[in-house]
Amino acid sequence: MLIASRTCWAAALLVLCAESAVAQPAPIAVGVEVRRDRVDYHFDNLSSFDTPELVPHFFEQRYVADNLWADITLRYLAGVKWKTVVGVTPRRASTGGGRTTT
Numbered sequence: 001m002l003i004a005s006r007t008c009w010a011a012a013l014l015v016l017c018a019e020s021a022v023a024q025p026a027p028i029a030v031g032v033e034v035r036r037d038r039v040d041y042h043f044d045n046l047s048s049f050d051t052p053e054l055v056p057h058f059f060e061q062r063y064v065a066d067n068l069w070a071d072i073t074l075r076y077l078a079g080v081k082w083k084t085v086v087g088v089t090p091r092r093a094s095t096g097g098g099r100t101t102t
Helices: 001-021
Strands: 028-035 038-047 053-066 068-080 082-088 098-102
Touching: none
Parallel strands: none
Antiparallel strands: 028 068, 038 053, 053 098, 068 082
C-alpha cells in the first residue's frame, strides 16, 4: 500500500511539473499585428468668444489610428516576473475630423 501511494504521489508530481513546464511562455516572442484604433476627444466648456455672455461650447475630434506593428516581448525573472514589450510601427500621417459649436 505504501509503495502504491508513493508511486501515485510521484506520478502526480511528474504531471504537475510537466504542466508547469508547458505553461511557461517563451522568454522571447516576436510578432506582427494590425491594430484598428479609433480615438475620440470631446471637450465641454463655457465660451465668451464673440459674445459678452458665457455660452455652452464643445469641441470634438475623431481620428483613425490604424497601424501595422512589429513587436518583441521579453519575459524574465529579476526578483519577480517581468515582461517588457517593445514595438515599432512605420510613421503615418492622416487627417482627423472635428466639430465645434458656439
